[in-house]
Amino acid sequence: MGLFSRHFSRTSQSITARWWWTVDRAMLAFIFVLYIIGAFMIATASPSVAIRIGAYEYLFLIKHFIVLLPSIIVMLVISLFDVDTLRRASMIAFVGCIVLLIYTLFFGLEVKGAKRWIDLPFFSLQPSEFAKPAFIVVTAWLMARYKENSQFKGHYYAWGLFLFLIALLLLQPDLGMTFVVTVSFFSVMFLAGLPFRYVFILAGLGVTAFVLIYMSFSHVQSRVDRFLNPESGDTYQIEKSLDAFKNGGITGTGPGQGEVKLRIPDAHADFIFSVAAEEFGLFFIITLIGIYGYIFVRGFNRIMDSDNLFIILSVGGLLTMFALQALVHMGSALHIVPTKGMTLPLISYGGSSLLSMSMVMGMILALTRKQRKRGISKGGLTIREIGGEKL
Amino acid sequence: MSLFQRKKLHMVGVRSGALEQARGRIVMMSAVFVVCYLIVVARSVDVMVIQGVMMNKGEEVSLYEEYRPEEKQKRRADIVDRNGVLLARSLEVSSLHADPKMVLDPAKLAQDLKYIFPDLVYGDVLKKLQGKNRFVWIKRNLTPQEQEAILQLGSPALNFKFEDHRVYPHGELGGHVLGYSGIDGQGLSGVEASFNELLHNAQEPLALTIDVRIQHVLRREIAAQMQKHHAKGGAGVIMDVRDGSVLAAVSLPDFNPLDYQTAQDNAKFNRVSLGVYELGSTFKIFSTAALLEKTGGNMHQTFDVRESLKRGRFRISDYHGQKRVLTLPEVFMHSSNIGSALMGEEVGTEGLKSFYNDLGLLDQSKIEIGEVGKPIVPSPWRDLHTLTASYGHGVAVSPLQLSSAVASIVNGGNYVQPTLILNKKSLGDDNKRSMPDQKLRLISPEVSHRMRQLLRLTVTEGTGGKADVPGYLVGGKTGTAEKPGVGGYNKKSLISSFVGVFPSNDPHYVVYVMVDEPQGIKETYGYATGGWVAAPAVKNIIASMASILKIPPVEGEPRIEESLLRYVKTKEQIKEEKKLATY
Numbered sequence: 019m020g021l022f023s024r025h026f027s028r029t030s031q032s033i034t035a036r037w038w039w040t041v042d043r044a045m046l047a048f049i050f051v052l053y054i055i056g057a058f059m060i061a062t063a064s065p066s067v068a069i070r071i072g073a074y075e076y077l078f079l080i081k082h083f084i085v086l087l088p089s090i091i092v093m094l095v096i097s098l099f100d101v102d103t104l105r106r107a108s109m110i111a112f113v114g115c116i117v118l119l120i121y122t123l124f125f126g127l128e129v130k131g132a133k134r135w136i137d138l139p140f141f142s143l144q145p146s147e148f149a150k151p152a153f154i155v156v157t158a159w160l161m162a163r164y165k166e167n168s169q170f171k172g173h174y175y176a177w178g179l180f181l182f183l184i185a186l187l188l189l190q191p192d193l194g195m196t197f198v199v200t201v202s203f204f205s206v207m208f209l210a211g212l213p214f215r216y217v218f219i220l221a222g223l224g225v226t227a228f229v230l231i232y233m234s235f236s237h238v239q240s241r242v243d244r245f246l247n248p249e250s251g252d253t254y255q256i257e258k259s260l261d262a263f264k265n266g267g268i269t270g271t272g273p274g275q276g277e278v279k280l281r282i283p284d285a286h287a288d289f290i291f292s293v294a295a296e297e298f299g300l301f302f303i304i305t306l307i308g309i310y311g312y313i314f315v316r317g318f319n320r321i322m323d324s325d326n327l328f329i330i331l332s333v334g335g336l337l338t339m340f341a342l343q344a345l346v347h348m349g350s351a352l353h354i355v356p357t358k359g360m361t362l363p364l365i366s367y368g369g370s371s372l373l374s375m376s377m378v379m380g381m382i383l384a385l386t387r388k389q390r391k392r393g394i395s396k397g398g399l400t401i402r403e404i405g406g407e408k409l
Numbered sequence: 410m411s412l413f414q415r416k417k418l419h420m421v422g423v424r425s426g427a428l429e430q431a432r433g434r435i436v437m438m439s440a441v442f443v444v445c446y447l448i449v450v451a452r453s454v455d456v457m458v459i460q461g462v463m464m465n466k467g468e469e470v471s472l473y474e475e476y477r478p479e480e481k482q483k484r485r486a487d488i489v490d491r492n493g494v495l496l497a498r499s500l501e502v503s504s505l506h507a508d509p510k511m512v513l514d515p516a517k518l519a520q521d522l523k524y525i526f527p528d529l530v531y532g533d534v535l536k537k538l539q540g541k542n543r544f545v546w547i548k549r550n551l552t553p554q555e556q557e558a559i560l561q562l563g564s565p566a567l568n569f570k571f572e573d574h575r576v577y578p579h580g581e582l583g584g585h586v587l588g589y590s591g592i593d594g595q596g597l598s599g600v601e602a603s604f605n606e607l608l609h610n611a612q613e614p615l616a617l618t619i620d621v622r623i624q625h626v627l628r629r630e631i632a633a634q635m636q637k638h639h640a641k642g643g644a645g646v647i648m649d650v651r652d653g654s655v656l657a658a659v660s661l662p663d664f665n666p667l668d669y670q671t672a673q674d675n676a677k678f679n680r681v682s683l684g685v686y687e688l689g690s691t692f693k694i695f696s697t698a699a700l701l702e703k704t705g706g707n708m709h710q711t712f713d714v715r716e717s718l719k720r721g722r723f724r725i726s727d728y729h730g731q732k733r734v735l736t737l738p739e740v741f742m743h744s745s746n747i748g749s750a751l752m753g754e755e756v757g758t759e760g761l762k763s764f765y766n767d768l769g770l771l772d773q774s775k776i777e778i779g780e781v782g783k784p785i786v787p788s789p790w791r792d793l794h795t796l797t798a799s800y801g802h803g804v805a806v807s808p809l810q811l812s813s814a815v816a817s818i819v820n821g822g823n824y825v826q827p828t829l830i831l832n833k834k835s836l837g838d839d840n841k842r843s844m845p846d847q848k849l850r851l852i853s854p855e856v857s858h859r860m861r862q863l864l865r866l867t868v869t870e871g872t873g874g875k876a877d878v879p880g881y882l883v884g885g886k887t888g889t890a891e892k893p894g895v896g897g898y899n900k901k902s903l904i905s906s907f908v909g910v911f912p913s914n915d916p917h918y919v920v921y922v923m924v925d926e927p928q929g930i931k932e933t934y935g936y937a938t939g940g941w942v943a944a945p946a947v948k949n950i951i952a953s954m955a956s957i958l959k960i961p962p963v964e965g966e967p968r969i970e971e972s973l974l975r976y977v978k979t980k981e982q983i984k985e986e987k988k989l990a991t992y
Contacts, residue, residue, distance in 0.1 A: 209431045209438070211431065263460075267457055267458065267462045268457065295457060299457070310446070331431070348449045352449065
C-alpha cells in the first residue's frame, strides 16, 4: 500500500500512524487555516509599514515566512511528544527560559524603554514568550502532583515560581506578558480547585494591583485614560483602528484595498485584526472570531473526557493563554479594552510570538491526543499509580 | 489487596473528586470565554455595520482630503494681466508666538530659536519666554523653511498665527494701476481699492487689460529717456483704440506695492491718471478735428502765421516759426500755435468747448481706479481760452485722458472710454461703470481718416520724424509745453510728449509718452522738445510691441498721406518762393 499506509494506516504501530489516529485533526486543520490567513494578512498589511519605516517593501513578509515554516515543523514535532516527554521538556525549557530572562535583564536589547529581547544575528529572541507556556505546564504538573499527593506541597512551589516569574517580567517591564501569565496561572489554579472565596479575594487583589500599576507606570496610565476618555489625549492608534472597521463595513474594501491600514502603526502586528476588518469585512471577522472560539471550545471539550488532572490543568492553562491573547488583541482593536500591544495568535507578525504560539498549539495537540485507556472504567475510579506512572 | 493498596485506592477517589471539580470549572471558563467572544462579535457588528455603514453615509472623505482644514480659507482674489500672468496674490504666512507657561526649558528653547532665527537676540527671547504673559510674539512672517524648523522643535509652547499677505510678483511694474492693500487686506489704492469688495468675495482672479510685457517696454523706454535727459518724472499710456482697453500705464518714478509704507510720496503719485498737465501741441489734434468736423474745413484752407497773434494783452507766437502763409496740413505738421489758434477761433468758443467735452477732456476720466485727476478747465471760459486751448494751454488734463481722446479721433470717430478691466461681464452690477450702450459718434469717418493722414504726415514730413518705425506707418503728434511757473510760463521747464498711433491706415494702438522737465543734451543739440525726447521712445516702444504682439508690417507701406502732399510746400519750393519775393 506504499508509504502512506505504512505510516498512517490505523493498525500501524509507527509513531506517525499512532499520531494521526490519536491527534485532534479538526483542531490541526483550523490551526493551518489560521497560518494561511496570517500569511495573507501579513502580505497585505506589512508592505505599508515597511515602506513607512524605510525598509524593503516585502521585508516583513519574507521574515514572516522564514519563521513560519520552522514554526509549523516545531508544532508538529511537539504534537508527537507523549505526555511525559512533554512535561520533562517543559521543565527543562522553563529552567532555560528563566536563565535567559535573567540574562535579558542585564544584556537585553532595549527597545522603546523595555529590555525584552536578546539580540541574535538574524533575529531577536524574546525569552518571555517561551517561558510562558513552559511555566503553565510546570504549574499544572505541580498542582496535579499536589492534588494526587497532598504531602507534596506543589502549590507552594507554584506560587513561588509564579511570583518569581512575575518579578522578572515586571523588571523588563512587560505588563502585557505579566497580565497573560497571571491570568493563565490563575486559570490553572482555578481548575485545580481554588476555593471561590480565594477567587474573589484574588480578583480584589488583581484590581488593587491594576490600580497600583496604573499609578506607577505612566504609559499604562495614559493608555487607560485614553480608553476611559478618548478626548483626553492622543488616541491616534485607536481612532485609526476604529476607522478601519468602519471603512470595512459588511463586505470590506477587498484584499489590499484598505486605506486606513496605511496609517495604523504596527498594522502587521498589534493591529492586524483592524486590517482584516477593513479589507475583508464583517463576515470574515465573525468567521475569524469563530475559528478562535472553536479552537478553545474544542480544546476544553477534549479534556472533559480526560481523567488525567495534569492534562486538564495544562491544556486549560494553555488554552486560556491562547484565547485570552486573541481576546485582548481583538478587544484592543475594537476599543473594548485599553490598547495593549498584543499579537493575534498564529496570525500577527512577530518571530518569537509565532514560534511560541506554535509551540503552545503543538503542546495542546500533544496533550489532547487520545490516551490509551489503562483503567477499568472511564473516569471515576481507576486503578493506576499516582503521578501518571505506568502500572 | 494489602492495606497499602487500599490507601492508594482512597487516593484515587480523592483525585477523581478533583477531576469532577475541574470538569465543572472547565465548563464555567468556557462559558466566560464564549461570552467574551460574543461581546467581541457584537462590538464588531456595532462598529462595522451600525457606525460604519448606517451612520457614516455621505461623510466619505478621501485620504488626501482628511488632512485639509475643515473650511477652505477664503483669500483675497488674485489680480492677473490680460494673458493671465499673476500681478497680485494673497499668500498665507505664519507668525510665531509662544505661551511661556507651556515652556519646559526656556534656556534651551531660546537657544533653539536663536539658532533658527539668527537675527533674534538670545536675552530678549529668554526674557519673553520666562515672562508671565500667556502670549508673546517671537517672530512675524516666517518662511516655510523656518516654519518647518519650528515644527521640528516640537515644543508645545510654540504656536503659529496665520495671516494673509499680499504679494506683487512684478514689483514696481504696474504698481500705480494695481495699487496696494494694507496689512488687514484692505485695498488702499489703485485696482486693489476700487475693486476691494469684489476681490474680497470673488474666487476667480480679476483680469486686467494690462499686458505686463508691454507695460515693461513702456516703463523701460520712458525710464531710459528720463535718465538720458535728467528728467524728474514721466508717464505713458498704451491703449487699444478700438475698445479703450489700457495695455500699459506707467508713471515714473514708481514704487513697489509691497513697500508702500516706506515709498516716497513723489513715487506713489500717479502721473498717468491723477496728475493733470497742460500738454501742449498734442491738443492740436483736437482743434484740427473740431475745425474739420464743425466747419467743414478743408486741406487747402490757409492760415497766415507771418505775424504773431495779438488778442488783448496776449501774444501768441510760434515755436517752429515758418513766417509764411500755411495750409492746414502745414499748420499741423509744423505745429504752428498761431495757425491752431486761428482754427480754434474759427470753430468758436461754444463749438470747441463742446467738442472737448465730448472727447472727455473736461471731465474726470471714468477709468476704474480712484486716482483720477480732475482736469483744470478755465472758468469762466473766455474767447482767449479758446485760442490757447487749441494748442494745448490753459487746459490741464491727465495723460490717460489725452490718450483716450486721441483714440476716439483715430479709430473712425467713435467715443472710447478707457478701461482696465478685461472682461466686464464678469463683474457684478455694482462694479459696472456707466458704459455707453451703443457707439457714440464724435466725428465722421472721413474726418477721422483725414486726421490719420495728418498724423502720418507729421511723422513723414514734420516734427515727429524720430517716431517712425519702417513698415508700421506710425503717425503722431509732438507736444512741448512750458510748465506754468511763478508769473507766467517757465521756458526752461518743459513737459515734452509725443502721441503716436499705428498703423495709421487702420490704427490699433495709441502710444503716449510724456517726460516731465527733460533737459537738453549734446546729442539732441540742446533740444528737449517732444520730437527729440518723447518721439524716439515711442519709436522703440512700437518696434518692441510689434515683435511682442506679433504685428506684421503693413504690406507695401502705403503712403496714406500722399494726397496731402500737394498742399505742403517742399523746402525747394519755399526757397524758390523766397527768391521770387526778393525780386
